[in-house]
Amino acid sequence: MNSMICKPTESSVYLPSIKELCIFLSDYAAGLLGCGATCIRIEKNITRISLFFGYDSEMTIMPSHIHLTIWNKEHTDSYSIIRRMHKTGISFDMNTKLSKLSWEIADGKIGFQEATLLAERIYHTSSVNPRVVLFLASCANASFCRLFGGDFISMGVVFIATLVGYYIKQIMLEDGADVRFVFFCSAFFSSVIGAGGHIFGWGTTPEIALGTSVLYLIPGIPYINSVSDMLDGHYICAFSRFMNAIVLTACLSTGLCGGLFLMGLGCF
Amino acid sequence: MWIDILQDAFFAAIAAIGFSCISNPPRNSYCYCAFIAAVGHSIRYVLLNNEWLPIHIILSSTIAAFVIGLLAVYLAPHAKCPAETCLYPALLPMIPGIYAYRTVAALLLCLYHPEETLFGHYFYLLAYNGFTCIFIVLGMVIGATIPIFLFKNTSFQATR
Structure with missing residues (x-):
């Protein structure tokens, strides 16, 4: 080279x-x-x-x-x-x-x-319009629901859950809130809305809707980057990226659990 | 079968576009991400659901990710962006989110049921879903990264 x-x-x-x-x-x-x-x-x-x-x-x-x-x-x-x-x-x-x-x-x-x-x-490059990101991320998570076998009603539930959760994420991050707390709150609200299928008996796959409603928060890129760094022998950076992703996943899991307990679905 | 495959490819493409826009990619990379995700995800669908020789989800994901990696390395110079820009968003629809969700659910149920039999059952679910999730992610990333390391010159000169 x-x-x-x-x-x-x-x-x-x-x-x-x-x-x-x-x-x-x-x-x-x-x-x-x-x-x-x-x-x-x-x-x-x-x-x-x-x-x-x-x-x-x-x-x-x-x-x-x-x-x-x-x-x-x-x-x-x-x-x-x-x-x-x-x-x-x-x-x-x-x-x-x-x-x-x-x-x-x-x-x-x-x-x-x-x-x-x-x-x-x-x-100082500007990023994609936040409203466009909000809409596309919601569509993506609804598609994700379909890929996991969800029906169209579950896709609608997931779309709304993602729309609300991601909007909360955007406004909280704009206000400078701690990113871990943001993940907790977004997962909490998304799971509360995602639980709607269970509570009201909407659709035939409410469990998939509930499980998928928070998946837009999974920090996929840091996980992939950490394995890539590990393969290249950058173990400290790989471990750090992995731990960052784990902490965010733990926060979103806690938010999910909080939402489930609030909606009385603690025992699934 | 063909309709199922096309439907899988279509929703994978939408998921890739949506999740990639969160990571702020260059505009011209969206169509490449969608195409690569559609091909990769439908390959995994066929490997998982064919009648002749259904393959386990970990191996299927690894093979599909390898194809995604090859496509990303090949198409990156056309898109004039690093291979990762096309590769990572295309991998995101294959992230085993439901297994991760079931792992968390099983963990909660473990804590909720102290009786030995029920605890043992939910602990089994925790381990099964957790291990499956971890090995799918590992297989996917290793499968997708191998082409980048195999074709270093192409991968790292894509933006030239």
Whole structure:
């Protein structure tokens, strides 16, 4: 891969100092970590950019920090930074744009200063319209119900349960509530609505409606990322991502249990 | 059978689009996610429900995830996005949510019934559903990740 990267010539490209590159790359890596990129992708992108500018990079990816050191080729000078990851939430769009940026730098299409400006713009990319996400997530969970064998009435119950639960999640997160408490509340309200099938005898598959009503909260991407990191040998990061996902799953399970007990379905 | 397969593919595609939008993907990746999820989920459906040789859900999920991984690696350069962007949302409809729900339910019932016989029964349900859930997720992720590691050059140059 390295042989395929264009090398800059001093006359044509602004060569950043070790410190400048280290600041840029630590921010870049923190952005990638924050948007849910796997460790192998973060390492590859950082190595690609640093090699292009003629520097070596060494990096430790911690659960919520990046520890990056940039060396010159002779290993006589270095600069290290520990940077906290950006709290952007999972964003494949940002992951894609940052990965593209690394190739644009490595192929010599853009210079260092332009890349710094572009990266800043990418860190502040706006996300999908929350109302669209709300509707699509509700449709997705209703489809999920169908995949598990639910009938159309159960799909309707799940759609409403998801709509309400996800809306609560969105407004609580906007207000800056703790994410674990948000998961608890969303699961609680979704399960209360999902229990409607049981209480009122709607449809033939109320159990599937109840079970599916909270599944939109399962943190699937962190689970998948943790196994991917484990396969690549990043055990600390894998364990951290796994534990984060477990904590969120425990919170949603507690919310689900609370909803079931409230609706008198404690014994299922 | 064909209608069931098409219905499974259709709902898997909708689930993939809906769950992927939570993770804020690039706009052009939605159709790839939907296509890959539809193919992967219908393959799992056929493996699980065929009359000749029905395969256990763990192995079926692993095989389907491997196909999803291959498709994601192949299509990522066309979508101009990292393979994970197409891969992960396509895997989400296969997450064994009902097994996870049954595990939590069995755990609650264990705590609710201290008598040995009933406790033993619900503990069996807890272990069965819990293990099945864990091994489905493991099989899925390992199956889907293998193509990314096998074809590293294609996977990591997709955005070039």
